[in-house]
Amino acid sequence: MTTQTHTDDHQPKQRLLDSQIQSHLESLIDENNGHAYGGVWTIKTDAERIMLTLHLGYPAEQEKASLEARIKRELNDSRDVLLEIDCQVERHATQGNITGLQGVKNIIAVASGKGGVGKSTTTVNLALAMAREGARVGILDADIYGPSQGMMMGFADGTRPQVRDEKMFVPPVAYGVQVMSMAFLTTKDTPVAWRGPMVTGALMQILTQTDWSDLDYLFVDMPPGTGDIQLTLSQKIPVAGSVIVTTPQDIALLDARRGIEMFNKVNIPVLGLVENMSVHICSNCGHHEAIFGEEGGVSLAKEYNVGVLGKLPLSLAIREQSDAGSPVVVSAPEGDIAAIYQSIARKLGATLASPQNEQFAMPTIGMSDD
Numbered sequence: 219m220t221t222q223t224h225t226d227d228h229q230p231k232q233r234l235l236d237s238q239i240q241s242h243l244e245s246l247i248d249e250n251n252g253h254a255y256g257g258v259w260t261i262k263t264d265a266e267r268i269m270l271t272l273h274l275g276y277p278a279e280q281e282k283a284s285l286e287a288r289i290k291r292e293l294n295d296s297r298d299v300l301l302e303i304d305c306q307v308e309r310h311a312t313q314g315n316i317t318g319l320q321g322v323k324n325i326i327a328v329a330s331g332k333g334g335v336g337k338s339t340t341t342v343n344l345a346l347a348m349a350r351e352g353a354r355v356g357i358l359d360a361d362i363y364g365p366s367q368g369m370m371m372g373f374a375d376g377t378r379p380q381v382r383d384e385k386m387f388v389p390p391v392a393y394g395v396q397v398m399s400m401a402f403l404t405t406k407d408t409p410v411a412w413r414g415p416m417v418t419g420a421l422m423q424i425l426t427q428t429d430w431s432d433l434d435y436l437f438v439d440m441p442p443g444t445g446d447i448q449l450t451l452s453q454k455i456p457v458a459g460s461v462i463v464t465t466p467q468d469i470a471l472l473d474a475r476r477g478i479e480m481f482n483k484v485n486i487p488v489l490g491l492v493e494n495m496s497v498h499i500c501s502n503c504g505h506h507e508a509i510f511g512e513e514g515g516v517s518l519a520k521e522y523n524v525g526v527l528g529k530l531p532l533s534l535a536i537r538e539q540s541d542a543g544s545p546v547v548v549s550a551p552e553g554d555i556a557a558i559y560q561s562i563a564r565k566l567g568a569t570l571a572s573p574q575n576e577q578f579a580m581p582t583i584g585m586s587d588d
């Protein structure tokens with residue numbers, strides 16, 4: 219089997235048998251999870267074209283063009299290569315197999331060990347990136363003490379969800395994403411000095427009384443930290459997987475460690491870390507500077523055997539666009555930063571859908587130490 223990665227125009231192109239195409243494609247590595255694609259291809263050929271359908275359990279629409287080009291190079295066939303991606307997101311196991319939520323296939327909790335690391339910004343851009351990959355997506359802003367999803371998604375102050383049948387909230391939609399937030403139900407004067415049980419009770423009520431419509435992924439922007447509220451939510455919300463947002467700063471890493479341990483305790487797979495504000499790129503000269511230290515998230519990920527889904531630079535555009543209600547993934551979708559969020563979204567979907575994760579999602583026996 220030839221596995222050429224480069225073609226040059228002078229090299230005579232080959233004409234592969236369908237079985238050869240099949241074995242090339244099966245051994246191709248899925249860059250979103252590091253494993254070979256295997257038998258997920260439908261192949262049709264004629265005199266001029268190789269028509270491929272890739273069947274995936276996660277959305278990857280934004281990767282289509284680059285993957286098609288990669289396959290063209292790999293096969294080095296004289297015919298044209300046309301790629302379609304068919305995505306079927308399945309419902310994955312929840313912690314302890316607790317009952318899932320109507321209208322939602324998979325809930326992803328986005329957490330951080332401490333406040334201010336960019337968890338909400340990451341959630342909103344990740345959700346929008348997932349939608350651009352072709353998934354149906356929602357966001358629940360559970361960051362009760364600083365709900366910011368409404369503002370970042372461009373909703374006007376005072377936005378309220380409609381109520382259906384006097385009991386279900388219809389989530390407002392922005393950029394194709396369904397959003398619910400405590401901020402839609404309260405006023406600025408509502409006291410936020412609620413105690414834990416009130417907070418978790420109110421959030422569970424919003425979660426279950428929202429008429430989520432046919433979502434592949436619902437991102438829950440968790441309250442920052444790893445206290446009682448977070449632990450209770452992690453036990454009650456039927457979560458398929460979690461993402462931890464951290465900065466490379468030591469203290470944030472210590473806190474992120476607590477986040478991983480909290481999810482381990484309640485048997486929620488940590489699908490990966492997002493390292494935020496990992497380098498500063500000078501807007502004048504383009505110089506990269508790791509102001510919060512280098513590779514912190516990577517070493518944490520190694521220690522706990524979780525992957526780093528991606529790293530975001532400290533960037534003025536990320537902050538300004540979120541504040542303006544038009545996060546960078548939708549305001550500059552072709553830019554370098556949007557590309558990082560797109561890659562994180564695909565990796566997240568691929569990690570959740572991988573068979574390795576299903577094994578991890580099974581309840582573990584005899585592991586608990588408390």
Ligand SMILES: Nc1ncnc2c1ncn2[C@@H]1O[C@H](COP(=O)(O)OP(=O)(O)OP(=O)(O)O)[C@@H](O)[C@H]1O
Pocket residue numbers: 330332333334335336337338339340361364366441442494495530531532533534536537538540541
């Ligand atoms: N990569 C980044 N580059 C520049 N600014 C960023 C970046 N990520 C987040 N920010 C900014 O940092 C501030 C804090 O971000 P954000 O509100 O997302 O953090 P958080 O972890 O959700 O905070 P909290 O938990 O307190 O709600 C915001 O002003 C946001 O715009």
